[in-house]
Structure formats: structure tokens, C-alpha cells
Amino acid sequence: MTMAARFGLDGAHEHRPAPVFYDLTGNSDSETETLPKFSPIKEDASLVATLPRRSSSTLRLPQKRMIDDISSKDISPSPQSTQHQLPDHQNNQSLPTLQPPSRFKTPSPAPRANVEVVIPSPSPRQQKLIKTLKPAESPHDGFWDRRFPTDAEEREKAALRAYPQARRVDRSIISFALAPRHMPHTSITPAQALRYELNQKLKRISGPQVSFDMDDEKVAMLSANFGFLNEYKLQDGITRADPAFNAGCTCNGPCDPESCDCVEMEEEEDKPILTYRRVHDKVVLGSEFLKRKRHPRILECNEACGCQGKCWNTVVQRGRKIRLQIFDTGGRGLGLRSPDPIVAGQFIDIYLGEVISKKEADARENTDEKNQSYLFTLDHNRNDGAVIAEYGEDYDDFYVVDGQKFGSPTRFMNHSCNPNCIIAPVYTTNHADHLVYYLAFFALRNIQPKTELTFDYNPNWDGKNKIDPNAVQCLCGEHNCRGQLWPNARKKGLKI
């Protein structure tokens, strides 16, 4: 056999390295010439030189593949063929005897010619530490203590804190994403986990408490990804008017509703549109305003005003004052109510969501599989002189609020043909922002605690509209029910 074939260098002749064979018995007297005539020390040089030997068991014993390469008569090595001598005391031990190759029939992949062993070096910190250690007492068993640390050495290292110490942790202060801190150590259902997660989100809503008043299973009607908002979420392409264009009233001291510049005038009448008034301890919308078929916008005072936004005309910007509950209505999905009594004209909350372009709203509406809509177009100022002057008469790209994935509790308000709430456009901090304003809900009449809060989704209904078979069916159950929420023509691709 050539050297090249033996080391697997000559691929044309032999791809597999020649087998390495150690004579461990030292008592064979035959077949010397049939064994490969090579030095196992030489072939194993890389391994043998770098790997420390613990005992005779670390010597490479013939492996299955090696034995397959050799006929059964080849496996009685002679003392003469033994190239790797064992110390005397090891030679005296009873060493493993070779088994006939007939036991190994399964073919195995050829061994790789080059074997590389990478042993990670200790880090500089570990090296420094190792130098400081006194050599542990050797039990004189042939083990190299540096490579095979004794228990004594391990204990010393531990004493020197060579190993990272377990940190003491106060588990009671760890907050978990899905499990409440004080929850008993019982498993929770996915519905309970979802409820917990959504409750955590509810807690981040500003103002009095908002809660779920229903079973865990019903809470699952709401996606875990739903995000509650305290302010509009402006999406790509949505811009707000420059605050520099904001204007305020010139009132000197508390604003007078008869003369305050923030109070809009009736069309073609030299008369202010009366909005808020005081009833006992509350500032509420007056009945004249509530009774209107179309509710005009409300301009609340702000920092640019003579009153510096401290007068009565600041109801919506002061935020929600009642508690709210999201509950299961049955056929109409989730709904909204309050455990508190509400008086006529009282502010309830604003409608929040993502503010998106009309184009984006069209795309979302057309891909929405469910027949639910949370879209509100901010087009109240369509006929406003200032808007027409700025954007033109045919302008139709008004922004849209989408409360489907992000929103405020009012996003759960259902439609009723006999509603108990109205919705009005309200400007707070910037009167020049005609494209982004708030949609604010007010009570239309006194509302008893736990009564569902509803509004009219189609306030322009004139009573003569035919029932559209494609419209979403109304389930409000009121005596004057129209039978439909709104024509669903766009979703079905129909023309109306």
C-alpha cells in the first residue's frame, strides 16, 4: 500500500484512509504481514499529540468500519506490529478483545481523511483565575489535573466565584405578560389570558374606569390585537393643520355665549348657535342643540382664546367623566353602556381610531370579509366656505377614521333607529384644522345606568328609502326600526 493511499491523499486509488489498528492485547503471533504496514503513531499524530490520555480507554479501539476493512484472519495482531506501547502497568490490565468482523455488516460512511479538533481556550478571565489556583493534590492516577480538574479544584474555583452565581430574585415583583401577579398557580384558559391582556389595555385609557361586563368567552369576540387609544392614530399621508393658523376668541374674562367668537352663528341668521349650558354641577349640550336634525360643529375655546381655554366652553377637551362598560348585546355583537346615570346633553366620549386617507379606507372596506364597519368619514365641512376655498368645490378626499383595530370604547356603540345619543363634530385645540376634528358623543336624553348607548348610523334617512336587500339588517328592535343599517352597495359592487 502506498503512503498516499494510506493517508487518503491519492483519491484515484483509495478515498478512505487506511484503518488505524492498535494492538492492545500484545499476545498475537500471527498475520503480521497482512496488517497494514504503517505507523499508527504517525497517522494519529494530530490527535495523539494534542489530546491528553486519561487511561487505556482513550486509545482508539478498532471500530466497526475498520474491522470491515480487514478480513477475520487479519485481526490477530502480533506483538511485533504493536507500534504504540502501553506502560507496563497498563499492559497488565485485562484489555478489550477484538470481536470477529462478522458482527458488523451494516455499511457505514467512509471516514474523513482530515480530522480537526477545536478545543476552546479559556477566556482571559478564566486563564487569570486558573493561574491563581494551587495545583490540586493529585491522586496519582495518571490524570492530568489541569485538563481533568479534580473535585477539590472545582470547589476552589467555586469558592473564588469563578462560576456565575445564581441571582436572588424577588418573584413577587416580576410582572408577566399574560398572568396576573396575584393569580393562583392554576392554569388559565386562553379566554382568561385574553381577558387579562385586554383588561391591561383598558387600564391605560385615560379617565374613569372602562371595563368588560361579560364572560371570558365573550371577550374573545374582540381580537387580542385590538388597541385602545387616547388620541387619534394618524397613518401615512395624514397631516394636521399648522397650529400657527389657530385662532381664538377675544373675550376678556369668562366667555359670554352671546358674544364669544368661538360660538358659531346660525346660517343666514344673526343669532348664535347655542351649545353648552350649565345644569346643576354639569356643563351639557342644551336641548335646542340636541333636537337639531343635523348637528353643527362646536368650536371649543383653547389657549389662543382670551379665556385661555379656561371657560365653560371646554367640555370635550376635558375628557370623559363617566365610567363605561363593554358588554355582549347578543345579536348585535359587543355594545357599550355606563353603570352611571347620564343626563341629557352630557358628554360621553369621542370616537377614535386610525386616521387614514379615503383611498386607504376604500381598500380596507373592499377587503373586509366581515360585514362590520367602523369607518367614519371626516367630511362634515364639505360645504364649508373655508374648505371649498382651500380645497375646491369637488374635493372628496376627506380623511376617514377607522376604529376596527384601534379605537376608543365608543367604537363599540351600536346603531339604533331610536338612539339615545347624538354625534357632533368638535374642534378643540386648532380651529383651523378642518380635516381632522373630533367626533363627540352626547346623551340625547337622560339615560339610566346599564342602558345600552346607541346612535343613528344613518341620520340622513328620510323615511322614504326602500329596504336594500344587500344592506346590513338592523336588529335594534325599536318600534320604528327601519330594518337596515345602511346600504351595503359598495361592498357588493353595486351602483347606488
Ligand SMILES: C[S@@+](CC[C@H](N)C(=O)[O-])C[C@H]1O[C@@H](n2cnc3c(N)ncnc32)[C@H](O)[C@@H]1O
Ligand atoms: C361600530 S360597530 C359596533 C360594535 C360591534 N357590535 C362590535 O361587536 O364590535 C358596527 C357594527 O356593529 C353591528 N351593529 C351595530 N348596530 C347594529 C344593529 N342595530 N343591528 C345589527 N347589527 C348592528 C354591525 O355589524 C355593524 O357593522
